[in-house]
Amino acid sequence: EDQVTQSPEALRLQEGESSSLNCSYTVSGLRGLFWYRQDPGKGPEFLFTLYSAGEEKEKERLKATLTKKESFLHITAPKPEDSATYLCAGYQGGSEKLVFGKGTKLTVNP
C-alpha cells in the first residue's frame, strides 16, 4: 500500500533554532512530492513541488529537498509565525489523488 510517513509528529523549537522535518514515502513510481502548511482551522497552503531526487526548492526560511526515499523540510532560524502543521503528499500519477502524510505540528516559541 502506498504510504507517506512524516516524523516527528510534533516538534517544539525555540525561535532561531534550525531543524528539519522528515517525509518518507513508499509511493511506487512517485511522480511528485508536495509540501503544504496548515494553520489551525484553515485550509492547507501549498508550499513546494519536488519532482526528482536531488531537487531543492526554497522560500524564505524554508527549504525542501528530495532523495529517492524521503523528503526533508529544513527550517532555518524559525520564527513564531512559522508555527503550523506541515503536511507532505505524494503523487504516483494516473489520477488526481494525493497520498497525504499525517503531518508534523511545529511550534516555535519566542
Next chain:
Amino acid sequence: DTEVTQTPKHLVMGMTNKKSLKCEQHMGHRAMYWYKQKAKKPPELMFVYSYEKLSINESVPSRFSPECPNSSLLNLHLHALQPEDSALYLCASSQLVGELFFGEGSRLTVL
C-alpha cells in the same frame, strides 16, 4: 485573484436537513476538489472534477452529492447526514496536479 472562497464558514444541521456547501474559484483552474478533514488528521479526498466532469468519487456515501455547475463553481449537497460526518470540508482547485489551492473550509456540525 488567487483565492478559493467557501460558504458558509460554519454550518449546523440536523440529521434530516438538506443543506449545501458552496465553493468558487476565479483562477481558471481546470480541476476542483472536495476534501473532508477530521481533527488532527490529514485531508481525505472525496471528489474531483476535472474540466467540469466528475473524475474521482472516493466511494463517498450518497448522502453527499457533488455538483459542478461551471468551471468556477463547485457545490456539495448534504442530506440525511450522520453525526460522524461532522468535520471541516475543504474545497480546492488546481491547474497542475498536486499544487492545490485550498479554501478556508466549511466547519460542519451534524446534531
